[in-house]
Structures are given as C-alpha cells and as structure tokens.
Amino acid sequence: MSGLRILVPVKRVVDYTLKPRINKTQTAVDVSGLKHSMNPFDELSIEEAVRLRERKVPVDDILAFSAGPAKSQDVLRTAMAMGADRALHVVEEKEELEPLGVAKLLAQVVKDEDRNLVILGKQSIDDDAGQTGQMLAGLLGWAQATQASKVEVNGEEITVTKEVDGGVETVKAKLPMVVTTDLRLNEPRYASLPNIMKAKKKPLVKKALEDYGIDLKRRLKTVKVTEPPVRKGGAKVEDVDGLIGKLKELGAL
Amino acid sequence: MFSIARHTALRQARSSILKASRPPFSQSSLARLLSTLAILEQRDGKLNPSSLAAVTAGTQLGGSVTGILAGKNAKAVAEEAAKVEGIEKILYIENEAYDKGLPEHYAPLLVENIKKGGFTHIFAGHSAFGKTLMPRVAALLDVQQISDITSIENETTFVRPIYAGNAILTVESTDPIKIVTLRGTSFPPSPIGSGTATLEQGTDPSAPAQAEWVSESLAQSDRPELSTAERVVSGGRGLKSKEEFDRIIPPLADAIGAAIGASRAAVDSGFADNSLQVGQTGKNVAPQLYLCAGISGAIQHLAGMKDSKVIAAINKNAEAPIFEVADVGLVADLFDAVPELTEKLKK
Numbered sequence: 001m002s003g004l005r006i007l008v009p010v011k012r013v014v015d016y017t018l019k020p021r022i023n024k025t026q027t028a029v030d031v032s033g034l035k036h037s038m039n040p041f042d043e044l045s046i047e048e049a050v051r052l053r054e055r056k057v058p059v060d061d062i063l064a065f066s067a068g069p070a071k072s073q074d075v076l077r078t079a080m081a082m083g084a085d086r087a088l089h090v091v092e093e094k095e096e097l098e099p100l101g102v103a104k105l106l107a108q109v110v111k112d113e114d115r116n117l118v119i120l121g122k123q124s125i126d127d128d129a130g131q132t133g134q135m136l137a138g139l140l141g142w143a144q145a146t147q148a149s150k151v152e153v154n155g156e157e158i159t160v161t162k163e164v165d166g167g168v169e170t171v172k173a174k175l176p177m178v179v180t181t182d183l184r185l186n187e188p189r190y191a192s193l194p195n196i197m198k199a200k201k202k203p204l205v206k207k208a209l210e211d212y213g214i215d216l217k218r219r220l221k222t223v224k225v226t227e228p229p230v231r232k233g234g235a236k237v238e239d240v241d242g243l244i245g246k247l248k249e250l251g252a253l
Numbered sequence: 254m255f256s257i258a259r260h261t262a263l264r265q266a267r268s269s270i271l272k273a274s275r276p277p278f279s280q281s282s283l284a285r286l287l288s289t290l291a292i293l294e295q296r297d298g299k300l301n302p303s304s305l306a307a308v309t310a311g312t313q314l315g316g317s318v319t320g321i322l323a324g325k326n327a328k329a330v331a332e333e334a335a336k337v338e339g340i341e342k343i344l345y346i347e348n349e350a351y352d353k354g355l356p357e358h359y360a361p362l363l364v365e366n367i368k369k370g371g372f373t374h375i376f377a378g379h380s381a382f383g384k385t386l387m388p389r390v391a392a393l394l395d396v397q398q399i400s401d402i403t404s405i406e407n408e409t410t411f412v413r414p415i416y417a418g419n420a421i422l423t424v425e426s427t428d429p430i431k432i433v434t435l436r437g438t439s440f441p442p443s444p445i446g447s448g449t450a451t452l453e454q455g456t457d458p459s460a461p462a463q464a465e466w467v468s469e470s471l472a473q474s475d476r477p478e479l480s481t482a483e484r485v486v487s488g489g490r491g492l493k494s495k496e497e498f499d500r501i502i503p504p505l506a507d508a509i510g511a512a513i514g515a516s517r518a519a520v521d522s523g524f525a526d527n528s529l530q531v532g533q534t535g536k537n538v539a540p541q542l543y544l545c546a547g548i549s550g551a552i553q554h555l556a557g558m559k560d561s562k563v564i565a566a567i568n569k570n571a572e573a574p575i576f577e578v579a580d581v582g583l584v585a586d587l588f589d590a591v592p593e594l595t596e597k598l599k600k
Contacts, residue, residue, distance in 0.1 A: 019552055020416050029420050099388070100397045125533065128415055129400045134356065134388035143357055143463035146385045149527070159467065164381040165480075166528050167471035171355070173464035183517070183534055184527055219397035223410060223423040231559055234580040236571075240593045243565065246581040252484075252542040252563035253509065253598070 003058030004153070004175075006049045007115040009065045009106055010042040010079050012072045013126045026224045029126075038075040041121025043082070043188035044181040048151060049119055050083030051186060057153045061085045063113055067105055069093045073204065080199035081191030087204040088113075090212070099127075101216035103135035108212050110140060116176040117158075122147050133180035143173030147182040287316025287408055290367060292377035292387075293334055293343075294354070298326040300333050303481060304383075305442035306435045307376035312339040312443065313405050314374060319344060321455060323351035323362060328452065335450040339443045344370070344455035353466040354382050360389040361460035367394065367430065369456055374408070379434040391432040398432045399424060403439040417533040417556035437480055438539035438560060472528050479529060482512035484542045487531055487558070490518035491547020491568065491587055498524040501591050502546070508598040514538065514558075516548045532557035546587040550575030567591060 014020050015035045023030040038046075046064065053059040064079035066072040067090040076087035090105060097105070110118060123130035137144035145160035149168060152159045159172040163182045191199070209216060237243050247253040289311030294304035300322075311318035318339050322331050323346040331345035344366055350358055363386070367375060375390070377383035379401040391398035403421075404412040410425045411433060479485065486506040492498040498519065506513045515525035517532055531538055533556040543561035548554060550566070550573055558564070559578055566579035567590050576582040583590060 014416070016553065017551075019419050022420055029416060098397050100392060100395070103392055123534070126416055128413075128417065128533070129398070130384055131388035131391070131398055131400060134385060135392035135398075137356075138360060138389035138392035141463075144385070144389065145464065147381070162381075162385075163527055164469070164471075166478075167469060169353075169469040170467040171464050172467050177463075182527075183521070219426060219428050220399065221425040221427065223406075223425050225415075226421045226423070228414065228418055228421050228559075231564075231578045233577045233582065236576065236582040236584060238583075239585075240583070240590055240597060243567075243581055243583045243590075243594065244597060247542065247563065247565060250563045250580060252565070 003060040004052065004117050005060045005113070005115050006052070006062045007065060007106070007110060007113065007118045008042070008045045008049050008062060008079065008084060009102070009118070009120050009132070010046065010075050011039040011066060011121075011124045012036050012068055012075045013039045013124055016040055016125050022225050022227055026226055027222065028225055036071065036074075038078055039121050039124045041123060041125075041181050041183075042075075044183070044185050045119040045121055046079045046082045046084055047186045047188040048181060052151070052153060053083070063088060063115070065106070065109060066090070067092055067097055067102055076204055077196075077199050078191055080202045080204075081196045082189060086202055089204060089206050090209060091206055092209050095218065097216055098218055098220060099129050099131035099135055100219065101214075102132050103139055104214050104216065105212060106132070106136050107139040108214065110136075118178045120178070120180050122180040122182055133178050137178035140176070140178070142176050142178050144178045145171050145173070146180045148179050149182050149184040151179060151185070287314055287374065288370070288372050289314060289316060289318045289374045289376055290370060290372040291318055291320045291340070292363070292375065292383065293320045293322045294378070294380065294382050295322055295324050295327070295330045298324070298330060300330050302442045302445070303380065303437050304378050305337055306378050306437055306440035308337055308339045308443035309440045310376040310405060310433070310435050311374070314408060316373070317341050319370065319372070320450065321363070321366060322346070323348065323359065323455070325349040325352050327351075331452050333445070335452060336445050336448045337443050337450070338446045338448045340448055340450040343450050343452050345452060346455040346457045348457055348459070350459070350462070354386065355462050355464055355466060356386045356389045357462040357464050358460055359386050360393055361458050363390045364393045365456045365458045372430065374431045374433065377434050379436055383434045387432055387434050394430055394432070396428045396430050396432050397426070398434070399426060400434050401436050402433055403436050414556070417553050418559065419552060419556075436537055438537050472526055476506060477510065477512045479512040479514055479531070480536050480538055482538070482540050484509050484511035485514045485531070485538050485540045485544070485558075485561070486511045487514035487516065487543065487545040487548060488519055488525065489516035489545065489548030490522060492519060492524055495524045497588070501587070505544070505591055505595045505598070508595050509542075511542070511544070516551075516554050545575065546591050548575055549573045550578065
C-alpha cells in the first residue's frame with residue numbers, strides 16, 4: 001500500500017487576537033498594518049498531518065498550499081517549519097478568492113499532485129464561511145468528515161470523530177477523503193528556530209491563477225461593510241443584592 | 254442607572270420596530286417567481302424545530318415555500334411538518350439511508366430535487382447538519398453559498414457577520430440559485446400551527462455514499478438547549494477546574510432554569526464539554542439573560558453572545574473587557590459571589 005499524500009491548504013488571516021477596523025467608505029475591512037498569522041484552524045491541519053507521520057502512519061509527503069498575496073509565503077514557511085515537506089503558492093494580489101474558487105483550485109491541485117487526503121481548517125476566522133472543505137469534497141466526489149476532533153488511520157480506512165450539535169459523531173470512509181479540523185483535534189506545536197531555518201531550504205513552488213485556467217470570477221458582490229451595533233456596558237453594582245436588583249429592573253429575572 | 258435601563262429598552266424597542274417594519278417581499282412583483290426550498294431536519298423520526306428557521310426565512314422572502322425531509326419515517330415527520338405555518342408543500346423521501354444525514358448521500362438528493370423543482374432559494378439552518386451539507390450542495394450546483402446570515406435585505410442581498418462579528422457584511426449574490434444558511438438566533442422557527450401543506454414524494458437518486466456512519470455520543474441533559482435557551486449561565490477559565498465548574502455553575506443555572514455555556518478557555522482546559530462552547534467557533538446564543546462568571550470577554554467569545562438581551566458579568570478583574578458589553582457588572586470573586594447569588598435566587 002502506498003502512503004498518505006496529504007494536501008494541507010492554509011490561509012493567511014488577520015491575527016485572531018486583533019479587532020479589525022472598517023474602512024471609511026464602508027466597502028471593506030481595513031487590515032493594512034495589522035499583524036497577520038496562519039488561520040488557527042489551519043495550524044491544526046498541519047499539526048494533524050505531521051502527527052499522522054509521527055504516529056507511524058505511512059505518509060509519503062505533506063504539501064502545504066496557499067492562494068493569496070506574496071505575503072502568504074510566510075504562512076507556508078511556517079507550515080514547513082511545523083513539518084510540511086514542501087509548499088505550493090498560487091500568487092494572487094488583486095482579489096480575495098471565494099470558497100468556491102479556492103475549492104476549484106484545490107480540486108485541480110489534488111489531481112496535479114495526486115493527493116489522497118486533504119486536511120483543511122473548518123473555517124477561516126476572517127470570512128467565517130466554513131465552506132471550502134465540503135465544496136472540495138463535493139467537486140471531487142470524495143468522502144468528507146467535517147469538524148474533526150479525532151482522526152484514526154488504519155490502512156486505507158479513516159475513522160473520524162466529528163463535533164456535532166450536542167456531542168460527537170463518528171464516521172468512517174476509505175481513502176481518498178477530505179477532513180476539516182476542529183479546535184479539539186490537537187494542540188499545534190511551535191516551530192523551533194532550527195526548524196524555521198530548515199524550512200527556508202524546503203521547496204516552495206510559485207504559480208499564478210492563470211496557470212490553472214479556471215474561471216474564478218467572484219459570485220458575490222460586497223454591497224457594504226459596517227460596524228456591528230455598539231453595545232454599551234452598563235454600570236457596575238456593589239454586591240450580589242445589587243446584581244439581583246438590577247437584573248429584576250431590566251426584566252431579566 | 255436610569256440611562257442604562259433606558260438604553261436597553263431603546264435597543265429592544267428599536268430591534269422590534271426593525272423586525273416589524275421589514276419590507277414584505279411578497280408585495281414585490283418578483284415574489285411570484287421566487288420559490289424557496291427549506292431544508293428540514295429530523296432525528297429519530299422527530300422534526301427538529303430549529304430547522305424551521307428555514308421556513309421563516311422563506312416566508313420573509315415571499316414566494317412559495319416547499320419543505321424537504323428525508324429518512325426512514327420521512328412521511329410521518331412530513332405530516333407533522335405540514336402543520337408548520339408558511340409551508341405550502343413538503344417533499345418527503347422515505348429511505349433509511351438518509352437517517353444519519355451523511356452529506357455524501359444527502360447532497361445528491363438535494364441537488365436532484367432542487368433541479369427538478371426549479372427553486373430559486375435554498376435555505377438551511379447553520380447547524381452542524383447545514384454546515385456540513387450545504388457547501389457540498391452548493392459546489393455540485395456551482396453556486397457560491399452565503400453562510401450564517403442574520404437578515405435578508407431582498408431576494409439577492411443578505412447580511413452576515415464576518416471577522417467574529419466585528420464587521421457586518423451586506424453581500425449580493427449573482428448566482429441563479431441562492432444557497433444560504435441561517436443563524437438560528439436571527440430567524441425564530443416558524444410555529445407549528447394550522448398549516449396545511451400538501452405532501453409529495455421527492456425524487457430519490459439513491460447516490461452511493463463513500464462514508465459510513467459508525468456511532469454518536471450526544472450529551473444528555475435535562476436543561477434547556479443552549480442555542481435556544483431563554484437564559485444562559487456561562488463559566489470561563491476563572492472557575493479554575495472542572496470540579497469547581499461543576500460545583501458552582503450548574504446550581505446557578507438550575508436556580509433560574511438556564512442552559513449552561515462555557516468559554517473556549519474553559520472548554521480547552523477540560524472544565525466543560527465542547528458542545529457548551531459559546532463563541533465564534535462554538536455556538537451563537539441570544540438569550541434574554543446571559544449571566545457569566547470568570548469570563549474575561551475575548552472577541553471570539555463576544556462574537557457568540559453579544560446579541561443577548563441582557564448581559565450580566567461577575568469577574569474579579571475590574572478591567573476585564575466583558576464589562577464593556579455587560580449591562581450589569583459585579584467586580585467580585587466568583588467563588589463567593591456565585592454561590593451567594595444562587596442561594597438568593599433559590600428563595
């Protein structure tokens with residue numbers, strides 16, 4: 001049996017600790033000058049791929065992928081420092097791709113690179129769409145397991161425990177498969193300095209959208225981006241009696 | 254004191270006015286051309302009422318609303334759903350294969366019925382089922398889905414939060430079919446009442462599934478369900494351990510008939526089950542009262558609860574960001590304050 005040929009798509013997003021601003025013309029979120037990092041769920045994907053190898057599951061190679069501006073290379077280097085073997089970067093500066101477009105691109109990469117397992121984050125924390133993995137599985141006609149909290153590989157068979165409303169559900173499928181990661185899956189490692197240095201020597205291939213010849217025109221038009229209604233905190237109370245009194249006054253008790 | 258109460262009252266009044274004045278799209282001449290397919294969920298032969306949010310969205314849009322149900326006893330469940338107000342027709346597909354809602358099965362089923370029925374809008378809840386299924390359906394139909402919307406502007410334009418709710422995006426779809434998932438707290442389920450929908454057998458493509466359902470383990474609870482509860486009591490890292498969480502939080506929740514929630518920090522530290530997590534990556538709640546203790550108020554947590562009507566917070570750090578959104582704040586050690594609160598509320 002040949003081993004796993006894993007594809008891990010990663011996205012560069014505004015760091016999860018930061019609160020982005022809306023631009024003055026209300027046309028977009030202004031992220032200029034803000035620290036960016038790898039989407040937290042994608043860190044879990046890389047970590048899981050690397051752990052599969054460490055658990056002696058036969059892994060042929062781990063390919064990290066990102067589509068986006070030149071700076072996305074930083075997150076690909078991070079992925080390689082965490083243990084990915086090589087990286088593929090589809091450089092696109094002008095427009096942010098939609099999940100459907102990314103899924104189409106990934107479907108082509110899966111074919112070009114002969115992948116049999118794709119591990120993605122369950123959602124990116126900027127767009128919060130949570131679609132790409134499922135779309136990819138649909139386009140490829142593969143099995144999918146979303147919001148994984150446990151992944152077990154046994155030969156050609158993969159058993160995944162998924163987070164669902166109110167608990168967990170376990171499904172199994174034969175390769176090839178698409179898995180999306182949930183927070184409980186693992187705790188991503190920090191890239192050590194020696195590994196960061198080594199990652200600089202790992203291969204990173206750059207391509208352009210045109211190389212794929214896929215129609216990636218956006219389907220959704222942004223009408224406007226606005227601030228959420230501001231919620232003003234009320235006064236503080238002195239003690240528990242004050243708290244109860246206030247809640248009664250507000251009709252909450 | 255006064256101004257806070259007024260502020261909250263204003264906010265409530267404003268939101269109810271907004272809801273009442275929402276334009277009825279059915280008056281638009283387009284409405285006749287609109288037809289919604291509402292994805293209804295069932296579990297063990299019971300209709301999942303929260304999935305009726307899809308019917309609510311369909312009636313807000315105007316045009317006809319058709320429901321779809323699949324599973325072993327789909328016809329019986331469809332008969333129950335026929336009483337839901339706003340549904341004109343229910344497509345049911347009786348086939349055990351759909352019982353577990355595996356997307357590899359279910360997506361081709363929906364695609365077949367969407368194509369056959371010529372629906373313009375497909376609405377589903379942004380539940381675990383909707384989240385896993387609808388993007389697959391969208392890809393098969395070559396449509397860019399719109400996830401987790403909080404309101405409908407018109408037949409092409411929808412509103413959804415992005416960046417953990419720190420920005421509100423209004424987006425217009427150019428796709429011929431709109432595939433949309435709905436935030437449950439923004440679309441109350443259409444009531445089961447005097448509806449008289451007709452039942453019709455749907456098309457069953459019997460697509461082979463690549464995946465197989467193995468088992469499930471759902472947390473058993475007598476408490477109200479977190480995402481629909483009127484009141485939520487939530488605990489965070491400040492509880493320090495699972496033992497303390499279990500000792501302090503459930504009695505307070507029981508005293509006021511509330512569901513229990515938790516912050517990601519509490520879940521990650523093993524104090525509470527993952528299914529209780531409130532926030533960007535957990536559940537969204539909008540209860541009448543959100544009472545939290547030992548939660549600092551990180552933006553990811555606020556994303557999941559800031560639409561609550563009244564927020565009350567107990568935290569020993571007076572500078573905690575949770576106080577910026579709380580209507581009532583108490584700076585105190587939760588290990589003293591929460592048991593005292595529980596005792597006083599029991600009386």
